[in-house]
Amino acid sequence: MFNVSLERLKSRLDFLSTLTDPDLPFTRRAFTARYLEGRNWLEREFQKAGLGTQTDAGGNLIGRLEGKSPKALVLGSHTDTVRSGGRFDGILGVLSALETVQTLLENGVKPNHSLEVVDFLSEEPSDYGGLSCVGSRTWAGTLSGPMLALENADGETLEQAMKRMGADLKRVRSGPLRRPEELVAYLELHIEQGPTLEHAGIPIGVVTGIAGIERWKLSVLGQADHAGTTPMNLRKDALVGAARVVLELNTLAGMTPNIVATIGKLELSPGAANVVPERVDLLTDTRSIDSAALERFNTNFLERSKVLLESAGLGFSFERVSQSTPTVCNARVLSATRAGATRRGYKWLELPSGAGHDGAHLSSLCPVGMIFVPSIGGRSHTPEELTLEGDILAGTEVLLETLLELDRVMV
Template structure:
């Protein structure tokens, strides 16, 4: 099926430029800038002839009715929110390519048997509420009252945030899809790594999405004057935090040659009093662990703290751990992987199987339906950074494979 690559690229560039001007490429969920992008997207959905609207969780849907209303819909899309300074193509490629597929079908007069739904999931990236994949959690029935009560630093709760973007938090249960409610979900995404580019392969077929665990670790010492407190008498919380960071790095590095290696990151540290002339009395760190090995992900933090506790106690430091979230690894469906492989082969595009080291909405969507993911290369593997970049041809290749995959699934699924 032909797609309009120029239109696809123009839309990608237009949406990416809806950004905080002082910090490109930033369009954070639950902000006026995000709503500006959503308003533009909804207009594009309607202009493409799609039945357009928000569900109760604030997910944006565009619907292209199929010929057989008894068949379950096929769902394609991704997300339009970004991390700070890093979302030029991450997420939006999947949304814009899905829109292009649906519009091209309509323009050709080609009607699928299944209804095709294009989705922009709300807040896939970690939000200021400390939660990611908010819209897809709701679709899976995994967005709880406790989640809705989470508050960001300015006091807004997630319940308020969903209402802010046009959702209906009091009706959140209506956004849930039953386990047999959708025929398949397929998402096109940039790889966010270097495998495809290094091997000069245009299409990646995702085998599984890694598990991700996040924990909040608080190291408590004693705040003192930095000049008047002798070194042997200090209880410096940041020294303890540094030991945690170093030990986590070494432990994760040791798994590099494993069949399912593990990565561990302390990406956020808050220090108090955070003054040049004060010994830190408290350090709050966020530990994130990722791997396809579920047991290793679950055990990493506990093992790290168990082994370091004597060292921290010798430094007169106390340590507390609070789990934030845990998502198990998710396999992509064999049938969808085959459809992607056959689609790419029919277009003369080489493929490679590979896991996704990043989290995606598909982790939650998989609780209700089979999922598949298509990767295209990104420049030097850069993502979540201003340098994130792809070419029009790479975007076009991904959209063509997505379109052909949809056609094959439509023909083969009941």
């Protein structure tokens, strides 16, 4: 078995995580000077490790090791962060991938397939309309004209920002940057960003899929009346109705396997202390890796909410505002990951990813899989984000074993 260098990986994690916006901790927003500085450093690290480097037409930084076949097994993640992010989100995936490929090189392994370590451009919600996964969308050919026209607060378009990152927009507009025939599989190590692994005391999460997300806008319609003169039994209080809807969603999701549901946004009008609320607009966020279950859940929830509100004399309207389909991770990648964890003596647990990742966009091109390592307290996107050294080592070793297995069995 090959030994990865935890020391080397840790020193790279320390360097890149602290290459940050001077005013905010652990912040490297995509398209900024700091972000480019990090990528320039990363490119030199790729080269020092012996990888060929390239920034592709989508602005993705790629380190590549040629194998017996040009068809590539792709490892990767991202080096951009949210504002006041953490030390590990994204960069752990890129740097553990580099460590893995460097270890194979140092041990004289000539892989069957070419290996690529990719820093995908702008995975986190960007300053351009909040669009995420910009780089992986260019691979899949789903970065549309309206997306490219999104602007940041200074009026720069995403297209202009991508050009600054070295992207070739003519090529991006002309279709997918990669073809399925060029790719064997995509594999990403990432922090869990939730508490499941830590609670279970298990270091390795074998990711079964990336959740699809449905968002619905619900409006509860009552009547604005004087808070002092309207008797309690004659009110049509939209907020009281909305509160019932919130509880209904929470209770229903608690009873339904493989679903999480949240109402994180609520607008109340007229919003005055002395007026009975007339209208409440709520935004639901429901997630699952099972699209049929997600649809059933939302149909059921909306039906029950309607009945609840009608019986309270309130009006109700709803519309779906967004929908993304779940990604099912590839069975062969899952089995290679389970086998890899077992070979290294680590316990593993299968779990879905409730957060979005580049793999969701790459799944139209090739089999995808992800490996999670525990996030202490389930925290992420915050300076408190923490993954323990032992778990970083475990994740990297399992990444290496999975890569070797996929290189062996995939064609």
